[in-house]
Amino acid sequence: MKSxxxxxxxxxxxxxxxxxxxxxxxxxxxxxxxxxxxVFDLVNNKSFTFEYEHRKNIRALDLNPQGTLLISIDEDGRAILVNYKSRNVLHHFNFKERCYSVKFSPDGKMFALATGRFLQIWKTPNATQDRQFAPFVRHRIQAGHFQDIVSLTWSRDSRFVLTTSKDLTARIWSVQSEDKDLASMTFAGHRDYVMGAFFSGDQETIYTVSKDGALFRWEYTVKEDEDEEDLSKYSWRIAEKNFFHTNQSTVKCVTFHPKSNLLIVGFSTGDFRLYELPSFTLVQQLSMGQNPINTVTINSSGEWLAFGSSQLGQLLVYEWQSESYILKQQGHFDSMNSLAYSPDGSLIVTAADDGKIKVWDVVAGFCLVTLEGHTSSVTAIQFAKKGQVLFSSSLDGTVRAWDLIRYRNFRVFAAAERIQFSSLAVDPSGEVVCAGSNDSFEIHVWSVQTGQLLDTLSGHEGPVSCLSFSQENSILASASWDKTIRIWSIFGRSQMVEPIEVYSDVLALAIRPDGKQVSVSTLKGQISIFDIENGKQVGNIDCRADIISGRHLEDRFTSKNSERSKYFTSIHYSFDGLAIVAGGNNNSICLYDIFNEVLLKRFIVSRNMTLNGTMEFLNSSRLTEAGSLDLIDDTGENSDVEDRIDNSVPGSKAGGDASTRRTRPEVRVTSIRFSPTANAFAAASTEGLLVYAVDEAFTFDPFDLDIDVTPQTTIDALKEREYLNAFVMAFRLNEEYLIHKVYEAIPISEIQLVSSSLPVIYVPRILKFIGDFAIDSQHIEFNLIWIKALLSAHGTYMNSHKHIFTSATRSIQRFIGRVAKDLVTVSSDNKYTYRFLMTTDGTAADMQDGVQEDQMSVDGLDSENDQVADSDEYMSAVSDEEEWTEFEKKKNKLSLQNPEVAESDDEELI
Incomplete structure (x- = not known):
């Protein structure tokens, strides 16, 4: 099992x-x-998330024009500089003040920062500078505003910066001292916050937009009756005033594209408008919902517009010329409750308290469809075996079946009385579906075909908390508040074994894929493992010492002494049944080895300090006699009226926007699942759906389009004699035992065909595998046949891509060298025995014939080597011991003189 x-x-x-x-x-x-x-790749339909984390939520970020440096700043002013290409963190820096905006200059040499009411201009770190400890060097700091700066904009020539503030003004600043006389102007006249100020393409005009919907156009003109050649007589004056007439709505964000003279404005009602300047012509007006638009940006070509709304977590990319959406995404409004992988591992389905079910593409990272039908929280979801049908249970008293081809609800299951279903299990054959409830002690069983209630399984003496089906047979395991586990034969309508007693409340249950073991997570922080056939406990893992529970702001004790959340609420088996992954209402995801009962690896869910439970120690400077200062609600001191209004439900812990809740959100994992491909697992957490994978990036493979790449399908393909498919899928999964099994199961007669049909992307990995495997293998001829077939089929490609095959060819050379050396040793040891037998009487002739046959087999093996090593020196070295010794001396001498030449000479030998 990979860890x-x-x-x-x-x-x-x-x-x-x-x-x-x-x-x-x-x-x-x-x-x-x-x-x-x-990062969302809108052309290739992919996405990825940087691995690094801030201490708090990110407030501002920007990417330099060269696309090499990314700077992101959190709410406390802590910045992280990242190499955008390699995704490596270069530097951490603390500006020690809240930052509202950051922008790189168009030439990439500077970046400007709005911290409070000050404008800071810093030099961008570059490779030509001397290596210094602090790569951030401040160029200058500007002060002049009386309130916080809202936005900033660079001029096209990187000489000036425009800032807007809550003091109802905008100002222009010069980057260099020689331009100071040209940039000493305050743009006043607005009656509300100035949300944005922008230069025109020729930098002769400045546009300012205020929160109340006013647009002022400023021009750099000379005063009346003055000399036009004297620049000191010029000043900025209002040339035109225009108004949006927003009808009670306010401007939330604005941006301008100088090349196309396009102004994009987002409003608090969810509407956005496109204007053409300077004529102030309304081009388009659309709406992205009922919630305010918090940010807007436009790409360099002016074709795509991107909008973000934080209240519902919406992201929209709109192509205004064709009036079509490039991207339209939205996360769950409430916290996620459950997740499920599709059988091929390409999709992840999530369910949340908002009553919606979302289907996510694992590679693209985008939501494909949102299924709506439940009127209350969705508590559990599960796929049928074929992956075309999805089942979901909800607190609205229904279990629904969804068609994932047409994306519709085709069946609704309900009990005789209205109860809230909290757990769900689906038979592997897809014939029956079972659900349990905290309101009832029975397990309800329905027929998928007819939708009729078939049976209610009685026996538990408390509410049913967990259900799970075995994937190999129709064995159902259930856990209840009565501290028992019951194993049911669903079609026999009976219990297979006596109830298994557990000495604590069961929080989660999982069955091993082969159906022989069942594991439960208990309230005492134990994972207990039971044998289903005998009904006996066969293992126990104590998890309390492995869990990082963290400290909440209202706690009067440290996290070390905390008993909160020292248990797991979700567990799941790996495909091979050797490991189990667990998560709960804490900051830990733990991967355990079941056989040895040890922790393999622990993952930290989040380091976000805005969440409760992520810190082990509280900040002593924020603690008072009355408690932590972070617990004080200071929303009434906000300058904006809409920010002072609190519409949240008091004490609510659920919801999408953390800033509108009086109770701080807690870090937790509500559901965790292994991927059927065995190379990833996903966890539904407070921060979102976290995906952990073995490989760093998902590699596209044509076999993913129509084949379910799982260990079981690989074995099935091998049984069906589809050797090429089985071999490729084994390397896609990268499971060592599976590769060995498929490699040795391919008949010799099929090796040539499989090698010639193999995609070139797998040739380096297969050659490397054969080279490493053959060193300890006894099947010399079998491995040589494989090497010969691969070199014959892909020799031309290998010759033109030598850098890719360097490691593989060295492994093959090491294997052939070992074989050749063993043959020389055997030949030299038997040479004198052969001569002795030739001089004796009796069976000398028979002995001679036998030795000649042995010599012919050795020559045959040499001819096999000749296909790989096309070198006269090499072949002569194999045939005689003395020449082999000279060959070794020559090679060692050459490697000492020039290692690079020796490397190239080694490659020529193969």
Whole structure:
């Protein structure tokens, strides 16, 4: 079982707060998702999330015009500089003040920062500078506003910066001292916050937009009756005033594209408008919902517009010329309750308290469809075996079946009386579906074909909390508050074994894929493993010491002494049944080895300090006699009226926007599942849907289009004698035992055909595998046949891509060298025995014939080597011991003189 899982992607959340940014080529969109940054490739339909995390939610970010440096700043002013190409963190820096906006200059040499009412201009770190400890060097700081700066904009020549503020003014600043006389102007006249100020394409005009919907056009003109050649006589004057007439709505965000003179304005009602300037012509007016638009940006070509709304977590990319949506995404409004992988591992389905079910593409990271039908929280979801039908249970008293081909609800299951279903299990054959409830002690069983209630399984003496079916047979395991586990034969309508007693409340249950073991997570922090056939406990894992529970702000005790959440609420088996992954209402995801009962790896769910339970120690500077200062609700001190209004439900812990809740959200994992492909697992958490994968990136493979790449389908393909498909799928899964099984099961007569049909992308990995495998293998001729077939089929491609095959060819050379050396040793040992037998009487002739046959077999093996090693020196070295010794001396001498030449000489030998 592999344990080297790494964070791969964050799904289920597309936007939280802050600004969004297009890359310079306009094909990628960067969006802050809490304390991380996600990148959406709009052309290739892919997405990824940077692995690094901020201490708090990101407030501002920007990408330099060269597309090499990304800077992101959180709510406390802590910045992280990242190499955008390699995704590596370069530097951490603390500006020690809340930052509202950050922008790189068009030439990429500077970046401007709005911190409070000050404008800071910093030099961009570059490779030509001397290596210094602090790569951030401040160029200058400007002060002049009386309130916080709202936005900033660079001029096209990178000489000036426009800032807008809550003091109802905008100002222009010069970057260099020689331009100071040209930039000493305050743009006053607005009656509300100035939300944005922009230069025109020729920099002769400035547009300012205020929150109340006023647009002022400023021109750099000379005063009346003055000399036009004297620049000191010029000043900025209002040339025109226009108004949006927004009817009680206010401007929330605005951006301007100088090349096309296009102004895009977003309003608090969810509407956005496109104007052509300077004529102030309304081009389009559309709406993206009922919630305010918090940010807007436009790509460099002016074709795509991107909008973000934080209240519902919406992200929208709109092509205004064709009036079509490029991207329209929205996460769950409430916290996720359950997740399920499709049988081929390409889709993840999530269910949440908002009553919606979303289907996510694992590779693309986008939501494909949202299923709506439940009128209350969806508690559990599960696929049928074929992956075309999805079942869901809800607190609205129904279990629904969804068709994932037509994306519709085709069956509704309900009990005789209205009860809230909290657990769900589907038979592997897809014939029956079972559901349990906290309101009832029975398990309800329905027929999928007819929708009729077949049976109610009675026996539990408390509410049924967990249900799970075995994938190999129709064995149903159920757990209840009565501290028992019951095993049911669903078609026999009976219990297979006596109830299994558990000495604590069962929180989660999972059956091993082969149906022989069942594991439960208890309230005492134990994972107990039971044998289903005998009904006896065969293992127990104590998880309390492995769980990081964290400390809440209202706690009067440290996390070390905390008893809160020292247990797991969701567990799941791996495909091979050797490991189990667990998560709960804490900050830990633990991967356990079942046989040895040890912790393999622990993952931290989040480092976001805005969530309760992520810190082990509280900040002592924020603690008072009355408690932590972070618990004080200071929304009444906000300058904006809409920010002072609190519409949240008191004490509510559920919801999408953390900033509108009086109770701080807690870090927790509500559901966790292994992928059927065995190379990833996903966890539904407070931050979103976390995906951990073995490989760093998902590699596209044509076999993923029509074949379910799982270990079981690989074995099935091998039984069906589809050797090529089985071999490719084994390497896609990268399971060592599976590769060995398929490799040795391919008949010799099929090796030539499989090698010639093999995609070239797998040739280096297969050659490397054969080279490493053959060193300890006794099947010399079998391995040589494989090497010969691969070299014959792909020799031309290998010759033109030598850098890819360097490691593989060295492994093959090491194997052939070992074989050749063994043959020389055997030949030299038997040479004198052969001569002795030739001089004796009696059976000398028979002995001679036998030795000649042995010599012919050795020559035959040499001819096999000749296909790989096309070298006269090599072949002569194999035939005689003395020449082999000289060959070794020559090779060692050459490697000492020039290692690079020796490397190239080694490659020529193969």
């Amino acid at each position: 080297n899982f790494k964070f791969s992607n964050l799904l289920g959340t597309v936007y939280r707060q802050g600004n969004i940014v297009f890359s310079e080529d306009g094909t990628q969109l960067l969006s802050p998702v809490g304390n991380r940054v996600s």
